[in-house]
Amino acid sequence: MRSALYVPGSRPELFDKAMSSRADVVLLDLEDSVPPAAKDRARTAVAAWLSESRASGPRIWVRVNPGSIGEADLAAVAVAGVSAVCLAKTESAAQVHVAGAVLREFEPCPGGIRICPILESASAVLAAREIAAAPRIDRLQLGETDLCAEIGVDPSPDDRELWAVRSQVVLASAAVGIAPPLGPVRTDFGDLEALKVSTMALARMGFRGRACIHPAQVAVVNEVFAPDPADIERARALVARFDAAGGAALDDEGRMVDLAVVRRARRLLANSAQHDGGGASRTGT
Ligand code: COA
Ligand code: MG
Numbered sequence: 103m104r105s106a107l108y109v110p111g112s113r114p115e116l117f118d119k120a121m122s123s124r125a126d127v128v129l130l131d132l133e134d135s136v137p138p139a140a141k142d143r144a145r146t147a148v149a150a151w152l153s154e155s156r157a158s159g160p161r162i163w164v165r166v167n168p169g170s171i172g173e174a175d176l177a178a179v180a181v182a183g184v185s186a187v188c189l190a191k192t193e194s195a196a197q198v199h200v201a202g203a204v205l206r207e208f209e210p211c212p213g214g215i216r217i218c219p220i221l222e223s224a225s226a227v228l229a230a231r232e233i234a235a236a237p238r239i240d241r242l243q244l245g246e247t248d249l250c251a252e253i254g255v256d257p258s259p260d261d262r263e264l265w266a267v268r269s270q271v272v273l274a275s276a277a278v279g280i281a282p283p284l285g286p287v288r289t290d291f292g293d294l295e296a297l298k299v300s301t302m303a304l305a306r307m308g309f310r311g312r313a314c315i316h317p318a319q320v321a322v323v324n325e326v327f328a329p330d331p332a333d334i335e336r337a338r339a340l341v342a343r344f345d346a347a348g349g350a351a352l353d354d355e356g357r358m359v360d361l362a363v364v365r366r367a368r369r370l371l372a373n374s375a376q377h378d379g380g381g382a383s384r385t386g387t
Contacts, residue, residue, distance in 0.1 A: 103126050103127065103241075103281070103284065103310060103311035103327075104126050104310075104311050104312075104323060104324045104326075104327035104328060105124075105125045105126050105127070105311060105312060105313075105314050105319075105320045105323040105324050105327070106125060106126065106127035106128075106129045106163065106284060106311065106312075106313045106314065107120050107123055107125035107127070107128055107129060107160075107314045107315075107317065107319075107320055108129045108131050108135065108165070108287065108313060108314065108315050109128060109129065109130055109131060110131055110135035110136055110144070111130050111131050111132045111135070111136050111144035111145065111147060111148045111164075112135070112136045112137070112140040112143065112144040112147070114147040114148075114150075114151055117130065117151050119317070120160075120317070121156070121159045121160060122159075123160070123317045123320050124320050124321060124324055125160050125314065125317075125320045125324075126160055126161065126311070126324075127160055127161045127162070127163050127185075127186075128159075128160045128161070128162055128163070129163045129164070129165055129188065129313065130148050130151075130162065130163070130164045130165070130179075131164075131165045132144055132145055132148065132164065132165060132166050132167055132175045132179075133165050133166065133167050133168075133190040133191075134190070141167070141171060145174065145175055145178050145179075146178075148164065148178070148179060149178045149179060149181070152164075152179060152181050152183055152184060153181065155182075155183070156183060161185045161186075162183055162184050162185060163184065163185060163186045163187065163188055163218065164179040164184055164187050164188070165187070165188040165190055165220070166179065166187055166188070166189060166190065166201075167190060168189070168190055168191040168192075168197070172189070172190070172201070173200075173204050176201055176204040176205060176208070177204060177207070177208050180204070180205050180207075180208035180209040180210075180215055181208075181209075181210065182210050182211070184215055185215065185216060186215060186216040186217065186218050186240050187201070187205070187215060187216075187217055187218070188217075188218045188219070188220055188243060189201055189217060189218070189219045189220060190220050190222070190245070191220065191222050191223065191226070191245075191248070192219035192220060192221060192222075192226055192233055193223060193225055193226050193229070194225075194226075194229055194232070194233065195229070195232045195233050195235065195236040197219075198217055198219060198233060198236035198237070198238070198239065199236060199237070201217060202217065202236075202237055202238050205217075205238075213238065215238075216238050216239070216240035217236075217238040217239055217240060218239070218240050218241055218242070218243055218284070219233050219236075219239065219242055219243070220242075220243045220244070220245045221233070221242060221243070221244055221245065221249075221271060222244075222245030222246075222247075222248040222249050223248065223249060223252055224249070224252055224253050226249075227244075227249070227267055227270055227271065230242065230270055230271050230274035230275075231274040231277055231278060233274075234274045234275055234277075234278045234280055235278040239278075239280050240280070240281065241275065241280055241281040241282065241283055241284055241310075242271055242274065242275055242280070242283040242284070243283060243284040243286070243313060244267070244268065244271050244283060244284075244285070244286045245286065246264060246267075246286040247287075247289070249267070250264075259296075260300075260303070261300060261303070265307070268304070268307055268309070269307060269308075271283045272307060272308035272309065276308070281310065282308055282309055282310035282311075283308075283309055283310075284309065284310070284311045284312060284313055285301065285304040285309040285311065285312030285313065285323075286312070286313065287312075287313045287314065287315050288300060288315075288319070289315065291315055291316035291318065291319055294318060294319070294322050297319055297322050297323070298322050298325075298326065301322065301323055301326040301327075302326055305326055305327060310327060310373075311323070311327055312326075312327070329370070329373065329374035333370060334370065334371065334374050336367075337367035337368075337370045337371050338367075338371065339354070340353055340359055340363070340364065340367045341364055341367050341368060341371070343359065344359050344363075344364045
């Protein structure tokens with residue numbers, strides 16, 4: 103997973119455009135990009151579009167509203183072709199259980215639709231580990247706009263005031279063994295250089311993939327999260343050297359290679375193999 107492109111559910115004329123982008127996931131939104139008066143119309147438009155079958159293209163996710171509107175959303179979008187739903191404003195693991203129960207009632211293939219909770223409040227971030235450990239979780243996503251408003255953060259250009267929060271979401275995901283979290287959107291979609299710099303910082307911090315709001319952001323985010331062939335080659339050489347030595351060895355720059363270093367290299371190789379095999383599939387997660 104490198105990129106997920108949001109599309110407002112109230113703008114069906116953009117759905118096919120989003121599908122022809124290079125995003126790994128097209129994320130149809132029924133929540134904050136859809137005004138209250140348009141919720142029913144957006145849900146109907148998304149459900150109608152989902153009922154058309156598609157053999158290829160990005161995977162399809164849908165972001166649903168919290169509460170009772172969200173339950174109606176889930177019932178309408180629990181169809182073939184949807185690989186995950188994003189639960190906006192998830193506050194607790196209990197909410198994930200409720201969403202799972204609604205999905206179970208409507209989805210065509212039991213357990214087939216995964217859940218990506220979006221953490222957008224102080225209490226959600228503090229409950230990240232319990233939420234991450236709930237059933238069906240694919241990965242977490244961080245929603246920073248609402249969070250910043252609630253906790254009174256006005257981020258610097260490098261977002262340093264959010265580093266601790268971001269790390270907490272990475273740690274919670276790793277601690278329960280789910281995929282690393284999806285990075286937050288960047289709203290100044292005209293500044294692709296700033297997007298690149300901040301996406302590289304997210305990647306170093308342990309995020310994998312980032313949510314986008316504009317097609318122009320997708321290429322930048324894809325590039326940052328694409329495995330670097332030089333890193334892969336280095337990892338492969340390092341594992342080979344370690345295996346040949348039968349234990350601790352030195353790399354070609356004279357640094358120690360022990361089991362921890364090899365484990366990291368093997369993880370990189372496993373991720374890149376997954377990446378090679380996962381590109382165009384719509385059914386995986
Ligand atoms: N998905 C698919 N196509 C999109 C798109 C999206 N999210 N955003 C823009 N486009 C298309 C436009 O329709 C336009 O197509 P055209 O060249 O055929 O006319 C092209 O990309 C360039 O768009 P541009 O004019 O630069 O942007 P805009 O002013 O039309 O739209 C936004 C800007 C932010 C309103 C729009 O990108 C958007 O709605 N993004 C998603 C917002 C969202 O879902 N938010 C919720 C999550 S935070
Ligand atoms: Mg929001």
